[in-house]
């Protein structure tokens with residue numbers, strides 16, 4: 001791919017240091033959670049000796065045997081899709097490499113950061129500056145600030161992962177196989193504890209033949225991963241959506257707040273990784289040949305090497321998938337962007353895009369520190385106006401309208417003023433609450449009266465995008481009519497500061513931040529955005545492959 005110099009500076013920065021800085025509180029909490037059960041196991045062992053697993057405990061699931069093809073196929077697909085999900089997820093994380101328990105994302109309050117940098121408070125430091133490099137061996141698609149493409153891979157994979165999971169669960173429930181995984185006898189918890197005491201005190205528990213029975217702890221581990229961790233990943237993923245959170249205030253509160261949901265989403269990834277390590281280790285040490293024949297061939301053969309050989313091929317295949325995904329991401333990014341949009345269009349149109357924002361926070365919720373993004377305009381027109389407190393500013397509204405108009409800041413301030421305190425969601429992961437006030441977009445629409453063929457509204461900025469050329473974003477006229485779509489000139493009860501988009505910026509609260517153009521120069525009504533810029537509907541969509549629909 002031929003990258004412009006500016007673009008390549010973004011993707012291949014000099015500073016590629018990797019670091020993981022968890023807070024000591026978090027580390028201590030994790031150590032306690034991990035150690036307490038182990039200590040109890042040792043106390044038990046020292047007092048009463050190694051507990052004996054009643055042989056009957058294996059019998060409750062004895063009426064199902066083997067691994068039918070639907071299990072083996074879904075298991076295989078799950079292995080591929082989870083890898084893509086984890087790798088693209090890590091890439092998304094590195095775009096805002098900090099995790100918090102508070103929803104303001106206050107610098108210094110993160111419980112873990114994946115960057116050596118503390119946030120410099122004395123200079124213009126944007127969230128994009130803060131994004132970190134990730135090796136393409138780990139992240140998909142790798143390098144720095146490739147979140148647009150990473151999200152496409154994440155969403156495409158999750159689409160098929162959920163389909164695969166639903167298929168698996170349905171078959172599990174309609175066959176007797178659910179009895180192997182879903183606890184239906186209280187005895188299993190006792191037996192799982194006995195097995196745990198074995199592992200924790202470094203004894204191997206008696207191992208049933210997995211073809212016919214699972215060991216009780218194994219069975220519970222599968223249950224928790226499939227029926228607790230997986231849904232939790234889906235639900236916390238959705239809790240990061242602006243259209244969800246700004247429509248249903250209770251939803252992120254289920255987890256505490258949006259940043260807690262984001263943190264849990266990451267801890268979920270760690271749990272999956274932890275499961276993977278233990279799962280693979282046990283497959284290897286409890287009869288590798290036989291176990292591989294179970295899950296690959298569905299046979300209980302103890303000697304044939306075919307399972308292991310095919311398993312090795314599956315690992316090679318996974319490496320190939322990752323290689324091809326990487327190539328696709330860099331060679332035909334536009335196609336990926338379009339495919340992912342098509343795949344998710346029904347979901348976006350039916351659910352996320354149609355959720356009208358209506359949440360309000362209160363004054364005490366306003367964030368002390370509010371992250372920022374975007375390049376402050378570097379042209380003389382804007383600079384001259386800024387010198388003069390924007391007295392000469394005129395918002396030009398033009399295009400397919402009956403009455404093209406210009407508005408001074410005074411004109412806009414005389415029109416209906418609406419105020420809202422709301423949570424901002426950046427695609428990168430940070431959020432923050434601020435008060436915004438200005439003119440409802442619907443007022444402007446009413447003044448200029450769009451022609452019947454007008455479908456979209458483009459906000460043009462004085463500022464440039466990452467690669468140069470004016471920043472812009474497009475919305476349907478319908479979206480601009482929402483109650484909380486405002487052209488704001490006030491932030492936190494004062495004039496809109498330069499960094500945050502003076503003299504005028506857009507707020508459209510069911511969308512991610514990149515849709516909210518700052519330093520607005522003009523507003524244009526068009527029939528289609530296909531002939532504008534690179535035709536994707538916005539600067540971020542054109543240059544960074546972000547999705548046009550920005551509700552998730």
Ligand SMILES: Nc1nc2c(c(=O)[nH]1)N[C@H]1C(S)=C(S)[C@@H](COP(=O)(O)O)O[C@H]1N2
Pocket residue numbers: 370371372373374375425426427461462463464465471499500501512513514515516517518519
């Ligand atoms: N002109 C312009 N507007 C922009 C951007 C930009 O790069 N240029 N970035 C967007 C992004 S990605 C976000 S998250 C929000 C951030 O708004 P804030 O700086 O007020 O927090 O501005 C949006 N508006």
Ligand SMILES: [Mo]
Pocket residue numbers: 373425426427428512513514
């Ligand atoms: Mo953003």
